[in-house]
Amino acid sequence: MTYHLKDAPQRSYSEVDQDTWRRLCARQLALVEGHLPALYQEGLARLELPLDHLPVQEVMSERLHQLTGWRLSNAQDEYLGHLDWFIHLSQQHFPVTDYIRKPEHLEFTPLPDLFHEYFGHLAWMTLPRYNEVVNRFTRHFLAAETKAERDAIADLWWFSIEFGLVREDGEIKPFGAGILSSPGEFQHAMQSPELHRPFSQEGASAAQARPYAFHEQYFVLDGFEQLEAMTANW
Secondary structure (H helix, E strand, O other), X not given: OOOOOOOOOOXXXXXXXXXXXXXXXXXXXXXXXXXXXXXXXXXXXXXXXXXXXXXOHHHHHHHXXXXXXXXXXXXXXXXXXXHHHHHHHHOOEEEEEOOOOOHHHOOOOOOOOHHHXXXXXXXHHOXXXXXXXXXXXXXXXXXXXXXXXXXXXXXXXXXXXXXXXXXXXXXXXXXXXXXXXXXXXXXXXXOOHHHEEEOOHHHHHHOOOOOOOOOOOEEEEXXXXXXXXXXXXX
């Protein structure tokens, strides 16, 4: 099955948009300094993300393709459903929005924006080891036979890839793109140990996602290896 997002050029940006990007980069890098997983740091270096101006999708897509064979697709400002999302991933197309949050929403935005996609997701997506886990999620979702099975897999993705934490060298660190790219959610997650739960397939697949507010619980992976082991047979 071949499935494509609309063939739309990336929108143009105002100086306010460019300034929002620069402020977000500076704000989040200062917050996460000393708390980033080693694999994420490796991926961020490989990505070569510009910090002084908004990324150009075509340039970043070519960079990702050279590194991994994946490309970016323009989702514009749409919030893709689970099925659309995983169909794109099955073609090694990572959908990215071209929307940048408003300056007044610097700390938290309910809709995924450019900063969420590029700073939160794409550093990870430069790593073949990480992409193999993405491929396993995708195969497992598309092979699921019932809505209940698909929803459970989507929730596992949500509480690991999007909003998971990870224990590394005895320290709990941000893992999910939604935590890595949100100054507000990062502080909420890291400063609220009473909300932390050991990651389990049963727990994460039954938890309540909160796309429009800070989460009330976060699941802590015992290293990236736990996610690899969980998905090994998918």
